[in-house]
Amino acid sequence: VAEGELRVVPLFENCSVTWGAAKEIESLALEYRTKDAGDWSKAPPIPYFENVRNYRGSMMGLRESTDYEFRLVAGGDVKAQGAFRTWSTKVPVAKTVEIDPATAMWPIRIDAKGSPDGWIRYTAKDGAVLDVKGAARAFTVEGAEYVLLDDMTLKGGRGPNMIRVENSKGVRIRNCDISDWGRDSAPDYAQKGLWRELTGKKGVVNFDGAIAIGRGTSETVVERCYIHDAHSRANSWYYAHPAGPEAVTMECPDHSTVIRWNDFVGSDLHRFNDAVEGEANFWENGGFNCDADIYGNFFVFCND
Numbered sequence: 457v458a459e460g461e462l463r464v465v466p467l468f469e470n471c472s473v474t475w476g477a478a479k480e481i482e483s484l485a486l487e488y489r490t491k492d493a494g495d496w497s498k499a500p501p502i503p504y505f506e507n508v509r510n511y512r513g514s515m516m517g518l519r520e521s522t523d524y525e526f527r528l529v530a531g532g533d534v535k536a537q538g539a540f541r542t543w544s545t546k547v548p549v550a551k552t553v554e555i556d557p558a559t560a561m562w563p564i565r566i567d568a569k570g571s572p573d574g575w576i577r578y579t580a581k582d583g584a585v586l587d588v589k590g591a592a593r594a595f596t597v598e599g600a601e602y603v604l605l606d607d608m609t610l611k612g613g614r615g616p617n618m619i620r621v622e623n624s625k626g627v628r629i630r631n632c633d634i635s636d637w638g639r640d641s642a643p644d645y646a647q648k649g650l651w652r653e654l655t656g657k658k659g660v661v662n663f664d665g666a667i668a669i670g671r672g673t674s675e676t677v678v679e680r681c682y683i684h685d686a687h688s689r690a691n692s693w694y695y696a697h698p699a700g701p702e703a704v705t706m707e708c709p710d711h712s713t714v715i716r717w718n719d720f721v722g723s724d725l726h727r728f729n730d731a732v733e734g735e736a737n738f739w740e741n742g743g744f745n746c747d748a749d750i751y752g753n754f755f756v757f758c759n760d
Contacts (some may be wrong), residue, residue, distance in 0.1 A: 457474050457475070457476040457510060457624065458476050459477065459478050459509065460476055460477075460536075461475070461476045461681065462474070462536055463475075463732075464474050464502075464526075464538055464540050465617060465652070465711065465712060465746075465747040466518075466524075466540045466541060466542045466642070466710065467542065467543055467648055467714055467747070467749050468542060468543045468544075468626070468671065468716075468749070469516070469518050469519070469542065469583070469719075469749070470514055470515065470516045470518060470749055471488075471514065471515045471516065471518060471524070471526075471540055471542065472512070472513070472514050472515075472746070472747050473486060473502070473511075473512070473513055473526065473528075473533075473538075474510050474511065474512050475510065475511045475528060475536050475629050475718050476482075476509060476510055477504070477508060477509060477510070477535075478634065479509075479512055480504040480506070481504075481530045481535065482530065482531075482715070483531065484502060484504075484511065484528055484529070484530045484535065485498060485501075485502070485528070485530070485621075486498070486499040486500075486502045486513050486515065486526065486527075486528055487497075487499065487526065487527050487545040487629060487656070487670070488525065488526040489525060489526075490519075490522060490523065490524055491523040491525050491527075491539065492525075492723070492732045495623075496527070497716075498505045499514065499515045499516070499526075500513065500514065500515055500516070501513070501600050501663070502528070502542055502665075503744075508671060509663050511528070514721045515592050519541060519542065520542050520544055520545060520688070521541070521542060521543070521545075521546075522541065522542050523539065523540075523541050524540055524541070524542070525537070525539045526539070526540075530605070530671050533546070537723075538617065539586075539601030543546055546561060547572075547575045547602075547604070547628070548574055548575060548707070549574070549576075549577045549604070550570060550571075550572055550573075550575060550576065550578050551570075551573050551574070551577070552576075552577045552578075552579060553577065553578045553579075553683070554579055554581060554625035555574065555578060555580045555584075555586060555608070556581070556584075556589065556759035557580065557584050557585065557586050557711060557712060558578075558614040560586065561650050562588040562589070562591035562592075562593070562594060562752065563588070563591055563592060563593045563594055563596050564566055564594065564595050564596070564725075565595075565596045565598070566578065566595055566596070566597045566598075566600050566603060566605075566627075566658075567597075567598055567599040567600050568601075568603055569600065569601040569602070570601060570603060570626075571601070571602055572602060572626070573600045573735025574602075575603065575604050575626075576603050577603075577604040577606055577743050578595075578603065578605050578606065578608075579604075579605075579606045579608060579614065580606050580607070580608045580609070582630075582679075584608075584609070585609045585611065585613070586588075586608055586609060586610050586612050587611050587612040587701070588610070588611070588612045588618070589612050590612060590613075590614045591612075591615070592613065592614060592615030592635075593613050593615050593616075593618050593620060594613060594616050594618050594619060595608045595618070595619045595620070596620050597619065597620065597621040597624050597627055597717075598621075598622045598623050598624060598690070598729040599623055599733040600621075600624040600627060601624065601625045601626055602625070602626050603626070603628075604625040604627075604629075604630065605619065605627070605629045605630070605632065606628075606630050606631055606632075607624045607630075607632070608630075608631075608633070608668045609632070609633040609634075609738065610632060610633070610634040610635075610637075611632045611634070611635045611637070611728050612636055612637070613636075613637040613638060613667045613687075614637075614639060614687070615637075615639065616636070616638070616639065616663060616664045616685075617664070617666065617667065617668040617705070618634050618637045618666045618670070619632075619634075619666070619667045619671050620667075620669070620670065621668065621670060621673050621676060622667045622670040622671060622672055622673060623670075623671070623672035623673065624636070624672070624673050624676075625673070625674050625675055626674075626675045627676050627677075628653065628676075628677040628678075629667060629676075629677070629678045629679075629681060630678075630679045630680050630681065631680050632659060632665070632679070632681045632682075632685065633681070633683075634666040634681065634682070634683045634684075634703075635681045635683070635684050635686075635689050636685060636686070637664065637666050637686060637687055637688075637701075638661070638664040638687040638701045639653050639654075639655075639661050639688050640653070640654045640655060640687070641653055641654060641661045641688050641689070642654055643691065644677065645695075646697035647660070648655070648691070648695045648743070649692075649694070649695025649696060649725060650691050650695070650699055651688060651689055651691060651699070651700060652691070654693060658724055660698055661688050661689075661697055661699065661701070661732065662699035662700060662729065663702065663705050663733065663735070664686065664688045664700065664701040665701070665702065665703065665704050665705030665720050665733070666683045666686070666701075666702070666703050667681075667703070667705070668704075668705045668707060669704065669705070669706055669707065669709050670708075670709065671708055671709065671710075672705060672709070672710060673709040673710060673713075673730030674709065674710040674712045675712045675753075676709060676712070676713045677714045677715075678704060678714070678715050678716075678718060679715075679716050679717050679718065679719050680716070680718065681718045681719075682718070682719045682721070683703035683719070683720050684719070684720070684721040684722070684723070685720065685721075685726055686701035686722065686726050686728065687699070687701075687717065687726070687729065688700055688701045688726075689725070689726050690722075690728060690729040690758075690759045690760075691726045691759070692727075692759055693759065694750075695697075697760070698729045698730075698759035698760040699727055699729055700724075700727070700728065700729040700759070701729060702728055702729055702730050702731060702732060702733045703720035703728065703731050703732060703735075703755075704716070704720070704731070704732045704733075705732075705733050705735070706733070706734040706735060706743050706744050706745075707735045708735055708736055708739065708741050708742060708743070708745055709744070709745055710745065711745055711746050711747040711748070711750075712744060712747045712748070713744050713745075713748045714748065714749045714750075715749070716746075716749065716750070716751050716754060717751065717752040717753065718753045718754070719753070719754045720732070720742045720753065720754065721754070721755075721756050721757060722755075722756065722758060723749065723757055724757065725758050726757040727757045727758065728755075728757060728759065729758070729759055729760050730758055730760050731753075731755035732750070732755070733760075
């Protein structure tokens with residue numbers, strides 16, 4: 457951010473603060489409290505990044521759906537201050553779209569635009585299994601805003617992803633059971649034992665994420681999902697660096713991704729490469745990019 461500018465990004469239980477400052481200020485501290493609560497709490501020390509002339513820090517352990525105020529203080533002087541409200545687990549639903557497995561045409565494209573005061577919810581009938589029967593994926597979410605994909609059982613995709621999110625804001629995927637996705641493949645022992653596609657370009661199978669969170673996305677949440685038993689497989693370290701399926705792939709989203717309270721479980725024969733894999737390890741905006749939370753998850757049967 458520019459000198460004197462504040463950037464504040466709240467999530468459910470944490471909030472990041474970025475403040476532009478021409479130079480480092482001795483003993484600068486970040487303090488916060490619930491609105492008009494009295495005593496201030498101190499955040500962890502806020503570091504100064506000289507290359508961009510920004511202070512960047514976080515306030516953690518906050519309460520959901522709560523108003524807070526904060527200040528940056530040095531030598532008794534308030535250098536900057538502001539306020540924010542943390543996210544809420546509960547969101548108002550204005551419209552529900554029920555997917556019928558008997559008539560669905562896969563993949564379903566979602567570009568609907570809800571609002572913070574009226575989300576659009578996609579779901580299926582109780583007990584319904586949405587078997588995409590070999591289609592590339594179940595859902596392509598692109599250009600959408602404030603959309604819920606909620607309480608669905610998905611299986612049978614033969615592309616890299618079951619749900620792909622791009623160029624969207626405020627997409628939440630919750631309470632979904634996803635299994636049996638990924639490309640048909642076989643091990644190529646002439647190429648380090650990596651699993652290779654049986655059709656198409658016949659490249660190495662990697663980044664087969666049940667959920668792919670791509671570029672141009674923000675405020676994306678994956679919570680309370682059970683993602684398990686991929687169709688594709690990962691090689692072991694015996695041959696080479698593992699490649700193969702993941703529960704979630706992160707492809708440099710804009711910011712504000714939360715992955716919480718999920719069970720990402722491979723199997724002994726159909727192991728994950730990673731439970732969650734990020735693209736571009738050495739890029740400044742790689743992986744989750746910035747302002748992200750990952751907590752309360754169970755990851756098992758991963759080779760890397």
